[in-house]
Amino acid sequence: MTAECIPIQPVASEARKASFPLDQWYMAGFSTDLTDKPVGRTFLNQRVVMFRTADGQVAALEDRCCHRSLPLSCGTVEAQGVRCGYHGMLYAPTGQCLEIPGQERIPAKARVRAYHMAEKNHILWIWMPREAGGAPSREAPAYPWHDDPRYTFGTGAYHYKAPWQLIHDNLLDLSHLGYVHLQTIGGDARLHMNAGMKVTQEGDTVKVVRQMPGSRPPPTYKAAWPFGETCDRWQEIEFDLSHLRIWTGAIEPGTDSIDDPQRGGFHMRGLHGITPETEETCHYFWSMSSTRHPDKPDNSAAVIQQTAFTFDEDRVVIEEQYRNMKAFGGKPEWIDIHVDAGGNRARRVVQRLMAETA
Amino acid sequence: MTAECIPIQPVASEARKASFPLDQWYMAGFSTDLTDKPVGRTFLNQRVVMFRTADGQVAALEDRCCHRSLPLSCGTVEAQGVRCGYHGMLYAPTGQCLEIPGQERIPAKARVRAYHMAEKNHILWIWMPREAGGAPSREAPAYPWHDDPRYTFGTGAYHYKAPWQLIHDNLLDLSHLGYVHLQTIGGDARLHMNAGMKVTQEGDTVKVVRQMPGSRPPPTYKAAWPFGETCDRWQEIEFDLSHLRIWTGAIEPGTDSIDDPQRGGFHMRGLHGITPETEETCHYFWSMSSTRHPDKPDNSAAVIQQTAFTFDEDRVVIEEQYRNMKAFGGKPEWIDIHVDAGGNRARRVVQRLMAETA
Amino acid sequence: MTAECIPIQPVASEARKASFPLDQWYMAGFSTDLTDKPVGRTFLNQRVVMFRTADGQVAALEDRCCHRSLPLSCGTVEAQGVRCGYHGMLYAPTGQCLEIPGQERIPAKARVRAYHMAEKNHILWIWMPREAGGAPSREAPAYPWHDDPRYTFGTGAYHYKAPWQLIHDNLLDLSHLGYVHLQTIGGDARLHMNAGMKVTQEGDTVKVVRQMPGSRPPPTYKAAWPFGETCDRWQEIEFDLSHLRIWTGAIEPGTDSIDDPQRGGFHMRGLHGITPETEETCHYFWSMSSTRHPDKPDNSAAVIQQTAFTFDEDRVVIEEQYRNMKAFGGKPEWIDIHVDAGGNRARRVVQRLMAETA
Structure with a gap:
């Protein structure tokens, strides 16, 4: 502003220092x-x-x-x-x-x-960047499934009135499928709450694996793939700071092993890019890449539609959760239960990366 | 929250200590x-x-x-x-x-x-309760008119963007009927402003009685009861902290005395449960119980409809009043007039009960 | 409030001391x-x-x-x-x-x-007034064009979610016509950005004159007056604290001089009364008085309609500008360019008059 120019009436600032990991x-x-x-x-x-x-x-x-x-x-x-x-x-x-x-x-x-x-x-x-204009110190993440001919993908985006970490919690704990997503990818609540869960960490990547062999295929799976009464189902979640990769799917029992990355069956690979907008809001960019069965070559549109429906349900829950946290003063005395192991590890990763660039 | 769990980003608290009478x-x-x-x-x-x-x-x-x-x-x-x-x-x-x-x-x-x-x-x-989990020290209030076969009742509920005491003021001073409720229970403004008014108090109950003998029955009364040109009309308001009971009605002139609780005629018994939501908002739960004339056995629906219409008018006035109080800085230099005696007594009751449990 | 009356719960004040020139x-x-x-x-x-x-x-x-x-x-x-x-x-x-x-x-x-x-x-x-109830120390401004038989006028009003001075800036710098108002009074952006501009000041009145001889008449001008391919166009803006008078118009080339106040052609005289509502909002009362060509006696309605459309475009820009200023913390480091001379002078007038009555 030149010397000649008279300042605008100052106004309560909406801009704040970022409270997020930088670089x-x-x-x-x-x-x-x-x-x-x-x-x-x-x-x-x-x-x-x-x-x-x-x-x-x-x-x-x-x-x-x-x-x-x-x-x-x-x-x-x-x-x-x-x-x-x-x-x-x-x-x-x-x-x-x-x-x-x-x-x-x-x-x-x-x-x-x-x-x-x-x-x-x-x-x-x-x-x-930590410093204005700072250049990247490493390459942007790769996500090859968007360019893999075995998969067809669709995308979506949400604006969330909730802090980004509540979405991490949600995605790292798919046990909520049994209560929140009955109509699409959920189903029997006991099944989801009791599934074996393995949480591991490598560097800043947190991985949660859950398996539900011999379970009933949920509605979205049945619509997309000619499953019979039961299927062997897996959920493999990888958290990195900027996004989660969630590889879910199922095979017909008695075919491949659900531990084998080369297994066949129906695959859904979800990309979940969650970027803070402010301390209280975030962007949620997602894509869903899925495989096609020869008998159901056009299943992709239905998969995307049901995925969007499922994520709509999550948004309602998470925004209500945050509204309630604020109403109760923002200092909830949370009780942890067995399903929280993955989300809590991710919180520690965020906390450490934030401290490093504060 | 367990030691393992990393705290959520703290957020400006929306929860506040109650500024209301407790227990x-x-x-x-x-x-x-x-x-x-x-x-x-x-x-x-x-x-x-x-x-x-x-x-x-x-x-x-x-x-x-x-x-x-x-x-x-x-x-x-x-x-x-x-x-x-x-x-x-x-x-x-x-x-x-x-x-x-x-x-x-x-x-x-x-x-x-x-x-x-x-x-x-x-x-x-x-x-x-004053202390979290505290047990009641007395019975909940009785309101027998909902179970009295002489009356038919209907209910309604409002969410008000105004503090609860502004509704107390409104209900304890029915003189506003002449200006606010012309189409239902109001009518001649002079009549309402000049009606004799008696304010008494017994314990924490404030009672306001107004009588308008020989007055013209207002539209709602005429619709519900076969009144002639004039009627002897009463308004008996009882304020308790949690609710007001407003017994209004009228008899044909020359029948019973309007002082006699056993009087006949058309009776409306209003229950007004006003419960603070926050310092700036409240719930308003109401019911209206009315008597039926043999010639008009189905008057109840019309009475409820006109009561709701009347209360809608009050809401507009009270919410505008509060918006204006805030705009003027929340410290109005109010001038009291003759009709404020009941409301002011109720304010003292609220003030004292609040002080006792602060 | 009498001694008997118990104060209303105090509430965060919305009323604030005026930060504007008084008297x-x-x-x-x-x-x-x-x-x-x-x-x-x-x-x-x-x-x-x-x-x-x-x-x-x-x-x-x-x-x-x-x-x-x-x-x-x-x-x-x-x-x-x-x-x-x-x-x-x-x-x-x-x-x-x-x-x-x-x-x-x-x-x-x-x-x-x-x-x-x-x-x-x-x-x-x-x-x-500076002091409550203070009487005017001078006459209210005159605006004779509303009563001049040569002109027909129409009026409009906006409520702006932006401080009043951003509208001063906008009106004192009509170079934005080339980018914002292409469909009505704008047109060739280069023409508007390169037009000669003279800024003068007399007392507290700031005057900006721009001339665009031999330019193409913009859509609104063509609709209102039978111009040919080119016209000699002027913009004369006078800023006073309470309102701006903007006299724009054009003559057929080779008729009168555009410097001559008695020139003929098509005239639009805009009144722009901009009154702060709060520090962050304002009222914008406008009128447009225009002349009629014998061949187009009914051009006034179209002129008013296109003026309103033009001002709608300004509102979008100015409210977005202010929203962005707040998002960036209200302290923009503005770079001045050649077109800002008038607006900056007006800001100094406002600043000085405000200081005199603070």
């Missing part, structure tokens, strides 16, 4: 999100505008024109960058202002913060 | 509210879930599973208690957890707070 | 706003009720009955003043209570604050 890749969406319009999203309390330039590269800037603060996501995408919709200032993917219409000189300060992005396996990743 | 019965609703689903309501800043067990008893618990804080009102009612809708923990009416699916041991700490309830004359009462 | 006329609306109902509006954080008495005078009072705080704007207008809709207290334009139904004595304290108003050229003005 991390977080999921920013899917490749298909970036078409001819800029997309504004908030990650870790930081407002970001994303766009794709004429050469196909994805870019992310601070979502604020440095002239009069209009979100750049209200502007237009051009070949070289994004143009503000108020007075037409044009910004390059580096954040540098390239043009001020009607003015020759472009001040050095006419620039906004830029973020590093990666696009990989149809996924958009954003590097959230 | 009191408050109205929690009507018997018909409790069917096969749990009902969640907040009384005096405390979130409560209410349900009816297989043996017909009513019960109330803290509305929060001690495992992961989902409201128990999102769960299901079973014969023995209420089951959480997330991981299936079952709670008895005592608050004790009876079952953790998939786990043998039930920790002693696996319990939630319980409240004492009473069900009487089709009304649900909840005891709001 | 100033502000626009309160248009004459047509005051019919048979009282009108409640908040100016500079002060809730006001406006009404017109039987003799046609306009009056403004604090919008709060001194008895129980109901907004007087919920009441009724009578010949002598405004009557509260709760218990019928009647207030004169002086703020004095004239009648308490059912009570002989009217306490001296039964009065509310009054404001001075003026009605002039179909505009309502309110004097916002």
Whole structure:
């Protein structure tokens, strides 16, 4: 702001210092999100505008024109960058202002913060650095199943009015299927609560494996695959900070072993990219990749539809849970039960990574 | 929370210490509210879930599973208690957890707070104790008119965005009928503002009596009873902390005395259970019991409909009043006028009972 | 409040000290706003009720009955003043209570604050004094174009979720027409950004003049006037604290000089009365007076419609701008560009007038 300019009346700040692990890749969406319009999203309390330039590269800037603060996501995408919709200032993917219409000189300060992005396996990743502008210290995560011809995938996205870790808890403890998801992937509550569960950890990856041999296939499985009365069912959950990979499925009893990664049967591979928006809200980007049975070549649409229905149910539960936590003062005296082992390990990973970049 | 479990990010508390008289019965609703689903309501800043067990008893618990804080009102009612809708923990009416699916041991700490309830004359009462779990020191109030064959009653409930005492003020000063309720029970404003008014008090019960002999029957009265040009009309209001009883009605001139409790004519007995939800909001549970004239045996539906319409008008006024009080800083320099005697006495009763249990 | 009356539970105040220039006329609306109902509006954080008495005078009072705080704007207008809709207290334009139904004595304290108003050229003005009740030290502004037979005018009003000065900025810098208003009065962005601009100041009046000779007439101009391929176009903006006068228009090339105030052609005279409601919101009362071509005698409705459409576009931009300023903490490091000269001068005028009456 130049000396001539008189300050705006200050207003209670909505922006806060991030309380999240930094120097991390977080999921920013899917490749298909970036078409001819800029997309504004908030990650870790930081407002970001994303766009794709004429050469196909994805870019992310601070979502604020440095002239009069209009979100750049209200502007237009051009070949070289994004143009503000108020007075037409044009910004390059580096954040540098390239043009001020009607003015020759472009001040050095006419620039906004830029973020590093990666696009990989149809996924958009954003590097959230500890220091503004910091470059990634490692590659963005790979997720090969989106490009594997054995699978067909569909995607979805939620905005959650709940902190991201409540979704980690939910996904690392699939025992809730018996009570929450009766109509799709749940079913007999006792089965889910009593299934054997093995929790392991390797580095910052937490893995939870549950197996339900000889169980009745739930509605979604029956719709997608010609199962008989029973199936041997598995749930393999891998938590990394930025996303969870959940490989579930079932085989006909007496065929392959459910311990064998090469097993056949019906497979569902869920990607769950959970990115904090604020301390109290988050983005939840998901995809579901599933296999097709020769007799049911078109099962994918039904799988995606039922997955979305299932995740809708989770959202209701988790947002109610958080509303209630706040109503009770945010300091719940939680009692842990047997199913919490995975979620609690993930919480320790988050806590440690946050401490490292605080 | 076990040592292993990492705390949730603390959040600005919505729960606050109650600023209301405690060790009191408050109205929690009507018997018909409790069917096969749990009902969640907040009384005096405390979130409560209410349900009816297989043996017909009513019960109330803290509305929060001690495992992961989902409201128990999102769960299901079973014969023995209420089951959480997330991981299936079952709670008895005592608050004790009876079952953790998939786990043998039930920790002693696996319990939630319980409240004492009473069900009487089709009304649900909840005891709001000074000390958590405290037992009632007296019987819940009686309201025999719901069980009196001379009367037919209907019920309703409001959620008010205004503190409870503004409704006390409103009901203890029926002079507002002349300005607010022209279409139902009001009418000539001068009549209502000039009616004689007697305010008395016995213990913590405040009584306001107003009489309007020889007045024109208002629309609701004419619809319900074959009055002629004039009637002798009374309004007898009794305030107790948890509810007001308002006995209004009229007789044909020259029949009984309006001072005689055995008088005939048209009678309306209103129950007004006003229970704080928070400092700024409240529940308003009402019933209206009325007599029938042999020539108009079906007048009850019309009476209930017009009563609801009348109370809708009050709600608009009271919520606007409170919005304006807040806009003006919550410290109005109120000028008292002649009609405020009853309301002011009630405020002193509330103030004193609050001080006794602070 | 009498000694007998027990205070209402205090509540977080919504009322705040005004942070605006005082001892100033502000626009309160248009004459047509005051019919048979009282009108409640908040100016500079002060809730006001406006009404017109039987003799046609306009009056403004604090919008709060001194008895129980109901907004007087919920009441009724009578010949002598405004009557509260709760218990019928009647207030004169002086703020004095004239009648308490059912009570002989009217306490001296039964009065509310009054404001001075003026009605002039179909505009309502309110004097916002430094000291409560302070009288105007000068005449309300004149705006003769509403009463000039050469012009036809229409009016509109917005409630903005943005501070008033962001609208000053917007109106003093019409270069945004090229990016925001393509469909009505904008068009070629380069033209608007490169137009010569002259900024002058006389006392507290800031004037910005821009001329675009030989330019293509934009859609609204073509609809209202039979222009050919090009026109000589002007924009003359005058800022005063309470309102802006924007005189725009165009002449056929080769007729009059665009510097000559007596020039012919198509004229649009916009009145923009911008009155703070709170620090974060404002009222925006506008009128548009335009000339008619003999061949297009009915162009006025189209001009008003397109003006409203144009202002709708501005509102979206300005409210997004403010939302973003708050998200970024309210302390934007704004970069000034060439078009900001007028807006920055206006900000200094506001700042100085505010300091004088703080």
